Amino acid sequence: MEYQRTLGDKVVIEGEGIFSGKLIKVELEPSEKENGIVFIREDLPYKPAIPLCIENIIGLEGATAITDGEHFIFLIEHLLSALHALQIDNLVVRVFGEEIPLLDGSAYPWVRKIQEVGYRFLSIPKKKYRVKRKFSYENGESKIIFKPSDTLKIKAEIYFEHPLIGFQFLEIEVNPWSYIKEVAFARTFGFKEILTERKNKGILKGGSLANALVLDKNTVLNPEGLRSKDEFVRHKVLDLIGDLFTGGKAFTGEIKVIFPNHRLHINALKNLFATDLIEKVESKALTFLLLPKKFKKKI
Numbered sequence: 304m305e306y307q308r309t310l311g312d313k314v315v316i317e318g319e320g321i322f323s324g325k326l327i328k329v330e331l332e333p334s335e336k337e338n339g340i341v342f343i344r345e346d347l348p349y350k351p352a353i354p355l356c357i358e359n360i361i362g363l364e365g366a367t368a369i370t371d372g373e374h375f376i377f378l379i380e381h382l383l384s385a386l387h388a389l390q391i392d393n394l395v396v397r398v399f400g401e402e403i404p405l406l407d408g409s410a411y412p413w414v415r416k417i418q419e420v421g422y423r424f425l426s427i428p429k430k431k432y433r434v435k436r437k438f439s440y441e442n443g444e445s446k447i448i449f450k451p452s453d454t455l456k457i458k459a460e461i462y463f464e465h466p467l468i469g470f471q472f473l474e475i476e477v478n479p480w481s482y483i484k485e486v487a488f489a490r491t492f493g494f495k496e497i498l499t500e501r502k503n504k505g506i507l508k509g510g511s512l513a514n515a516l517v518l519d520k521n522t523v524l525n526p527e528g529l530r531s532k533d534e535f536v537r538h539k540v541l542d543l544i545g546d547l548f549t550g551g552k553a554f555t556g557e558i559k560v561i562f563p564n565h566r567l568h569i570n571a572l573k574n575l576f577a578t579d580l581i582e583k584v585e586s587k588a589l590t591f592l593l594l595p596k597k598f599k600k601k602i
């Protein structure tokens with residue numbers, strides 16, 4: 304029998320919101336009940352709570368958001384990615400604003416904080432979503448294929464006409480160790496022209512080279528350079544691991560994705576959850592009792 308988990312203690316992180324330009328605090332509070340992941344807009348007087356489930360999710364062009372139809376929290380994907388990969392089932396996420404701070408653009412700051420407090424088992428059997436039969440979804444050039452598997456396996460392909468990117472491919476079986484070593488450090492990336500345009504239009508009020516990799520036509524503008532040559536595809540996998548958690552429970556299946564993006568992931572999942580090709584199962588295997596203590600990759 305595998306049991307559900309929550310965090311060992313409260314985690315607090317603060318950072319600049321790239322949309323609002325405001326300093327936003329996020330508190331992760333352990334939850335003893337089988338409530339899943341619940342987001343709370345802590346900055347609003349009546350503190351609306353929005354549970355993590357696919358009905359409450361929107362896939363936008365460059366982000367994933369959660370909403371109850373009236374209130375929003377944007378950019379939930381990197382936090383969800385860390386929680387999913389580190390196998391946290393129940394948690395209250397108190398957000399003092401309309402977005403999750405981007406921090407360094409990766410999931411590493413979340414992973415480090417979660418490792419500091421560790422986790423606790425709850426005496427509730429763990430439940431997961433498992434793909435029963437093949438399902439595929441396409442949107443223009445982008446495609447995602449789900450197949451049954453008892454673990455989470457991802458194959459991702461990207462192509463960008465840029466000297467630093469081109470074609471990149473990554474295949475990974477996701478568990479806390481592989482995630483920390485291969486995925487968590489990879490930062491989000493954007494192209495200078497598009498970012499400048501969004502800043503001029505007032506869509507982005509914050510954001511700097513501290514929050515993302517920024518590329519011009521030829522190179523990366525961040526003075527420290529890339530953390531790995533294929534940091535781009537690794538970040539796309541990080542995003543997908545986050546989006547696969549939007550059903551509110553751990554996701555198992557073999558997933559192949561070509562030209563991934565949030566809109567593709569979320570629309571595919573909404574369609575998949577509307578079929579009988581996915582089931583909720585109680586996890587029988589007791590796996591990964593301990594989180595790895597040290598990062599193999601130095602940043």
Ligand SMILES: [Zn+2]
Nearest residue numbers: 380381491542
């Ligand atoms: Zn991302």
